[in-house]
Amino acid sequence: GNSVTQMEGPVTLSEEAFLTINCTYTATGYPSLFWYVQYPGEGLQLLLKATKADDKGSNKGFEATYRKETTSFHLEKGSVQVSDSAVYFCALEPQGGSEKLVFGKGTKLTVNP
Amino acid sequence: GAVVSQHPSWVICKSGTSVKIECRSLDFQATTMFWYRQFPKQSLMLMATSNEGSKATYEQGVEKDKFLINHASLTLSTLTVTSAHPEDSSFYICSARDVWISSDTQYFGPGTRLTVL
Numbered sequence: 104g105n106s107v108t109q110m111e112g113p114v115t116l117s118e119e120a121f122l123t124i125n126c127t128y129t130a131t132g133y134p135s136l137f138w139y140v141q142y143p144g145e146g147l148q149l150l151l152k153a154t155k156a157d158d159k160g161s162n163k164g165f166e167a168t169y170r171k172e173t174t175s176f177h178l179e180k181g182s183v184q185v186s187d188s189a190v191y192f193c194a195l196e197p198q199g200g201s202e203k204l205v206f207g208k209g210t211k212l213t214v215n216p
Numbered sequence: 217g218a219v220v221s222q223h224p225s226w227v228i229c230k231s232g233t234s235v236k237i238e239c240r241s242l243d244f245q246a247t248t249m250f251w252y253r254q255f256p257k258q259s260l261m262l263m264a265t266s267n268e269g270s271k272a273t274y275e276q277g278v279e280k281d282k283f284l285i286n287h288a289s290l291t292l293s294t295l296t297v298t299s300a301h302p303e304d305s306s307f308y309i310c311s312a313r314d315v316w317i318s319s320d321t322q323y324f325g326p327g328t329r330l331t332v333l
Contacts, residue, residue, distance in 0.1 A: 146220065147324035202248060202313065204322065206259040
């Protein structure tokens with residue numbers, strides 16, 4: 104079946120540090136891949152997405168590249184800010200547009216000044 | 217941008233009572249809405265998909281008679297937890313999709329925390 108595995112948290116970084124949150128998936132064909140962010144007390148917000156192999160999604164300094172060969176979609180940011188503190192969820196939508204998102208468990212990021 | 221609201225944000229109820237949670241799309245028409253459940257430190261688990269004007273489609277293992285979903289209009293879906301028990305305590309999140317905005321983007325509500333005593 105379809106599944107998403109992302110690195111266990113929590114992750115604690117200092118401001119301006121480099122961030123990587125690993126995400127790998129299991130799915131047939133070419134699913135669409137997403138990163139969602141949940142700030143404290145708020146709902147999930149779409150951060151970025153990629154719909155085909157080798158696509159790079161980017162937003163707010165975050166990037167993730169759809170790697171079919173390694174079934175990965177790792178999230179990266181070169182210099183994190185305190186305001187990036189949140190929970191990050193990797194997710195996939197199976198090929199065929201089923202609309203059903205499959206989420207990873209989430210990774211809590213805390214950025215200290 | 218597209219905004220989805222949920223009401224209430226937090227509810228505490230006694231065991232055996234029923235609780236209704238509302239999910240509204242505030243500035244777009246939601247042809248499809250989704251209901252998720254999130255346990256502490258766990259992933260979001262899709263419970264059901266509701267399409268306006270038709271019956272909800274429930275995921276395997278979700279009791280449709282316990283979690284009643286109604287999507288009576290293009291801006292409102294409700295989830296009613298019937299005869300709630302402590303094991304139903306959880307964080308319930310809805311999302312909405314409008315195919316006229318983007319075909320693969322779901323907009324999420326802030327969630328409702330249910331505590332059953």
